[in-house]
Amino acid sequence: MGRDRATLADVARRAGLSKTAASMVLNGREGTRLSAEAHQRVFAAAEELGYRPNIAARSLRTRKTATIAFVSDIVATTRFAGGLIRGALDAARERDHVLLITETQGDAAFEQYAIEAILDRQVDGVIYAAMATRRLAVPPAILGGAVVLLNATSSTQLPWVLPDDQGAGATVAETLLAQGHRDRIALIGRNRQKERDPEISLAAEARLHGIRETLAAAGVRLLTEVFCPEWLPEHGYTATRTLLSRPEAPSAIICMNDRLAFGAYQALGEVGLSIPDDISVISFDDDPIASWLRPGLTTAALPHEEMGRKAVELLLDGGGEGPSLVPMPLRRRRSVAAPASTVPSPRPPGEGPPAADVTSEVAR
Amino acid sequence: MGRDRATLADVARRAGLSKTAASMVLNGREGTRLSAEAHQRVFAAAEELGYRPNIAARSLRTRKTATIAFVSDIVATTRFAGGLIRGALDAARERDHVLLITETQGDAAFEQYAIEAILDRQVDGVIYAAMATRRLAVPPAILGGAVVLLNATSSTQLPWVLPDDQGAGATVAETLLAQGHRDRIALIGRNRQKERDPEISLAAEARLHGIRETLAAAGVRLLTEVFCPEWLPEHGYTATRTLLSRPEAPSAIICMNDRLAFGAYQALGEVGLSIPDDISVISFDDDPIASWLRPGLTTAALPHEEMGRKAVELLLDGGGEGPSLVPMPLRRRRSVAAPASTVPSPRPPGEGPPAADVTSEVAR
DNA sequence: ATGCTCTGCTAAATCAGTTTAGCGACGGGG
DNA sequence: CCCCGTCGCTAAACTGATTTAGCAGAGCAT
Numbered sequence: 065m066g067r068d069r070a071t072l073a074d075v076a077r078r079a080g081l082s083k084t085a086a087s088m089v090l091n092g093r094e095g096t097r098l099s100a101e102a103h104q105r106v107f108a109a110a111e112e113l114g115y116r117p118n119i120a121a122r123s124l125r126t127r128k129t130a131t132i133a134f135v136s137d138i139v140a141t142t143r144f145a146g147g148l149i150r151g152a153l154d155a156a157r158e159r160d161h162v163l164l165i166t167e168t169q170g171d172a173a174f175e176q177y178a179i180e181a182i183l184d185r186q187v188d189g190v191i192y193a194a195m196a197t198r199r200l201a202v203p204p205a206i207l208g209g210a211v212v213l214l215n216a217t218s219s220t221q222l223p224w225v226l227p228d229d230q231g232a233g234a235t236v237a238e239t240l241l242a243q244g245h246r247d248r249i250a251l252i253g254r255n256r257q258k259e260r261d262p263e264i265s266l267a268a269e270a271r272l273h274g275i276r277e278t279l280a281a282a283g284v285r286l287l288t289e290v291f292c293p294e295w296l297p298e299h300g301y302t303a304t305r306t307l308l309s310r311p312e313a314p315s316a317i318i319c320m321n322d323r324l325a326f327g328a329y330q331a332l333g334e335v336g337l338s339i340p341d342d343i344s345v346i347s348f349d350d351d352p353i354a355s356w357l358r359p360g361l362t363t364a365a366l367p368h369e370e371m372g373r374k375a376v377e378l379l380l381d382g383g384g385e386g387p388s389l390v391p392m393p394l395r396r397r398r399s400v401a402a403p404a405s406t407v408p409s410p411r412p413p414g415e416g417p418p419a420a421d422v423t424s425e426v427a428r
Numbered sequence: 429m430g431r432d433r434a435t436l437a438d439v440a441r442r443a444g445l446s447k448t449a450a451s452m453v454l455n456g457r458e459g460t461r462l463s464a465e466a467h468q469r470v471f472a473a474a475e476e477l478g479y480r481p482n483i484a485a486r487s488l489r490t491r492k493t494a495t496i497a498f499v500s501d502i503v504a505t506t507r508f509a510g511g512l513i514r515g516a517l518d519a520a521r522e523r524d525h526v527l528l529i530t531e532t533q534g535d536a537a538f539e540q541y542a543i544e545a546i547l548d549r550q551v552d553g554v555i556y557a558a559m560a561t562r563r564l565a566v567p568p569a570i571l572g573g574a575v576v577l578l579n580a581t582s583s584t585q586l587p588w589v590l591p592d593d594q595g596a597g598a599t600v601a602e603t604l605l606a607q608g609h610r611d612r613i614a615l616i617g618r619n620r621q622k623e624r625d626p627e628i629s630l631a632a633e634a635r636l637h638g639i640r641e642t643l644a645a646a647g648v649r650l651l652t653e654v655f656c657p658e659w660l661p662e663h664g665y666t667a668t669r670t671l672l673s674r675p676e677a678p679s680a681i682i683c684m685n686d687r688l689a690f691g692a693y694q695a696l697g698e699v700g701l702s703i704p705d706d707i708s709v710i711s712f713d714d715d716p717i718a719s720w721l722r723p724g725l726t727t728a729a730l731p732h733e734e735m736g737r738k739a740v741e742l743l744l745d746g747g748g749e750g751p752s753l754v755p756m757p758l759r760r761r762r763s764v765a766a767p768a769s770t771v772p773s774p775r776p777p778g779e780g781p782p783a784a785d786v787t788s789e790v791a792r
Numbered sequence: 793a794t795g796c797t798c799t800g801c802t803a804a805a806t807c808a809g810t811t812t813a814g815c816g817a818c819g820g821g822g
Numbered sequence: 823c824c825c826c827g828t829c830g831c832t833a834a835a836c837t838g839a840t841t842t843a844g845c846a847g848a849g850c851a852t
Contacts, residue, residue, distance in 0.1 A: 069547075071838055082802045087840060097800050119548045120493070121838030124484045124807045131528075131549070139514055143507030143716070150503055153531050157538070162545045164495075165529045167517050174521070181526045183433075184483045185495070297720040323720065330722050333697055352507070353717060356661040356687065358694050435808055446832045451810060461830050485808030488837045 070113035078109035086110075090117075123186055132156055132379060133164045133182035136193040136214075143352065145195055147368025148214060152191060154369070155376035161188070179205050189379040192216065197226060199262040214375040217266065217387070223378045225371050225388040229267050229348075232364035232392035233274020236318055236346050239362065239394060241282050244402045245316045245344065251275070251289045252303045252328060253320025268320060271348060275318060287314050295320055300327025308335060315403035316344035322351035325361055340401035350395050360397030367392055434477035442473035450474075454481075487550055496520055496743060497528045497546035499539075500557040500578075507716065509559055511732025512578060516555060518733070519740035525552070543569050553743040556580065561590060563626040578739040581630065581751070587742045589735050589752040593631045593712075596728035596756035597638020600682055600710050603726070603758060605646050608766045609680045609708065615639070615653045616667045616692065617684025632684060635712060639682060651678050659684055664691025672699060679767035680708035686715035689725055689763075704765035714759050724761030731756055
């Protein structure tokens, strides 16, 4: 790999000029007094030889590598990582940079390895990413250079990019209000222990805040909230069963994320309630399952690609300290409708299929 | 980032030795006649100064960068990429290497960029990964160095790693046979156009082959097959409705992947059939949804982490040309049981699912 | 003729390592 | 006493770029 490559000296020789001249021409240096003809010859020689600079040699001198480190806690388990990386990759390519990826897995030894590895390689900057939106501590060793936090905050004076969870909360609430939902809106997914701990997640509180403010502005209060230990389908399922066992049935359920909403779908399906005719469901994240559910789940999408892209922009183009909030667009699907005029009553389970119009659902 | 670092010259000076001596000691060179005391002094000096070699300088001379390029067609969209990357990352770290990630998005210009970028950076090897198991053409420019194909084959003489889809097919079939399913096993997900095109996917044919061979060895033939244009939930849904409209109802359904199986769950749920009491469902991939479904979906897992890990091993430790098949372990959950003694009959659905010649029907 | 300023270009240093070639001291054999 | 080999170590070349410092020649004014 990469033997036989023409060097700058080869180009200079072929152009009949010095390495200095060749270097300056190829780097487009201003203020040099090299003739137009010299430019021509250098470009021609470089072209003919298929010259490409050796980045190791260049960065030895310049201490620039055109490489960005992407350090994250977990890349694998969450499918959101892909979006962040993809966005970063795109923006990096546009700026002729490349991404070095490492993972700490939340392990101090691995983090140490990752940091040494990127420091040894003299990366131009570091994107320090968390897979769950949260606050974190930035290892001091990397603070010598450019750092952008992605999907995370910190107490340090750095730029960081976050999804606009609060705005998404507002959007979600507005969507329900616009359909005529008022006093029978339930919420699933708060977590007593974790939501207040910014080291674990900032999302819950911000989303809730957006929801509450918007509802309050319309003079509406949440009907109930059901707490969940985690945001997994099984918890959404149990929470929904709990919800349905209460005297006053909701006209709409806001789930804190799509996995909870999936659980809600399962519970509602078992009980024979139809979405959105009997009950609307709306949620956050735009997990792939949101589009696979029947009916499709309306949800405020986490803008992962834009976030990854934004992080690179802040790192390379500058853009100051503090937060950059990326809007979370609402994916409108079929899970939200106007509330039924009558309060829906759960059918006894085991009675058979819900009275959904199957053929219209099949026509997809 | 990385200024103020001690250099080898600093270490040598502090140890009272030459750069040569320091270099040799730190690299653990055999056959050098440096005294034990000299070793001590160098190690001590390096320790005290927190010396770390500058990789750019080193690789300028040695043409080794301790960096592997991970080139894939698509990292974002599929959540499988994470597993591949994670496995590769782990194995790379164990060997003191780091991963440079690029994405071609199947675009020739992007591929060109990616290749130049990694060639410029003198990576030690390339993992060329596809997100859908398939055959691909390796760009000749990278054939100068070490290359391993991940989740892909090629006609070139390179090592490649694939999931053992055929073995998984066998496992799946055996699992059903072991539960007593025989002549009422249906299959969902073959695709007329694509499955035969190895540029698109190798998985379908291999899985089917494993299934057919195993069943044949037990004297069993598939009851029916329903074709699907893609492997998405909606197609699994339609295919299942189609399947249920046939006179002879299956006791088990094999889905070509979990997303199809999810669609099958939806259709079975609507029609009031219970999994696994009325019908068993088994599948491939171990998508996250497999564990979220109720009941949990039994499925042969794509061993992404192991595959990524294996690719790095082949690249760095050697291991010869040709295929390395990584077994696909079965995740046993609750979706498979013994067939009901009586043939399950779908409850009369008020809305008739489409009735047509199934085998020729292409679910849309 | 002298000094000065431009113009157009180059030699050499530099970055931080690895590697080759070889040097001085010492001991032993002839 | 001389030659040779081993021991323990080092000077210097080398990797491929960037960058500093400066040189030769032309043109112009004095």
